[in-house]
Amino acid sequence: MAGARGNWNSSFGFVMAAVGSAVGLGNLVRFPKELANNGGAAFLFVYLILLVLVGLPAILGEMSLGKITQMSPVNAFRKLAEGGGKSWGYVGVAGMIAATLVMFYYAVMTGWTLNFFVGTFYDGWYDDPTGFHGKIAHGPWAILFLAIVMTVTLYVVSRGVSGGIEKVTSIIMPALFGIVFLMVIYALFQPGMGAGYARIFKPDFGALTPQNISAATGQVFFSMSLGQGAMLTYASYMEKKQSVAINGTTIALADTGVALLAAMMIFPTLAFTGLLTQYGDAGTFGMAFEAMPTAFVSMGPVAGRLLGGIFFLGLFFAAFSSAISLLEVPVSVVVDNLGVVRQKAALIVGGIVYIFAVVSAVNEYWFELFDLIAVNVFIVVGVAVTTVFAGWFAKGIAKELDSGLKSRIGIYLVWMMRTITPVLILVTFLFGGLWGTGIDGGYEFFSSGDAEHNGEAGFHQLYRIFMEAIGQWDHA
Ligand code: PHE
16 A cells, blocks of 8 residues: 555665664764774674674564554554454554654754764864863753754654655765765775774674673664664555565665774774874763864864864764654654644654753753663663564564565574574673672672773663662762
């Protein structure tokens, strides 16, 4: 039934939109940092295993639910449940809540990237590479750029699937790939870049802890936009003849490929500008918004502004196309379940998101709390339940995965969704959430980590940030 809800115009358009959702700040900054700090090639090895055993079955299961039903998350779960179990719809509701929660802070970060790009022209970061982010991260600047980002995102989503989302992502995603390639190649020819490659690729299996493995699982989910109905919703606009297996695999490979290229862009750049020792251990924001601007400034006014400008434009494109997909999830549910027209739905949902996002634009603890609840609770549980649903309870998944292919892979993938994928999710979830490393380095239940919270158990972190957000944490 093409038409009423909209369809992608082409396979290319769909893949660009879906890769646009997947490729975001998670790939461009978070992955490189995790790779460098958690054992280099050792982390990559674990990441790739998790990608195949967990990420791939999960994305193919989620996409199949959307493609088969051509419905948004809530209705898709209801329709595919054997015997019509209505309560499965709540999984879709949870996914929608997760996407909305992520939007509460992701939209603020998207605003930062835009502010950095604009700051190239008025010398915002160029004058103050390490202090600019502090100035704009929370407060009036953050609220202003959040407003710009929300307005544009809401406009694109209100224009519909092929008329808005596909048009925009078909332009900005190729541009983003070009930017990343250019910067990888530029870094490759600078003397002194080698230490950067060593930092990301030298395997250190000793650096791998169960905590890192659980972090890798979280990274796979967040990076592939899973557990929030985003891939389900985008797949629901696929044409019948398009293959879930081929497109889903393409999306997974492109997502990982860009993450690796991003690491080959950031670390060699820090190395050839002589900043690797100082900034090699920076956190995600420190890496993107302090270390990189400092590197650009050290390249001098022309090259620095030029490369810095395109780097931040790339970050903005990546974040923006992800934000579009996040907003599309609740909008599609409001359109399908409440019968509201798309333009109005985008305005209502966008308005609500803006109000809550202002809270994280002002208060960094709420910002972090939205992130932790979404990532450590909703997304993990969402992916696990969605995968179990696709494997055990939904009708027609194996057949959908075989369609358009010569060989039968559907039953193997469904078998993975039934067994190994949810088991691995559960194990890594429990390890990372409940255990951490104590000061003495041993495993500790509900560990609070060291003074800097390193090694803190995931659920302890959630508890601490919640207490901080409501002003009840004793900063001794
Ligand atoms: N995948 C995006 C990133 O890596 C984030 C995202 C999550 C986007 C969920 C949409 C849905 O930054």
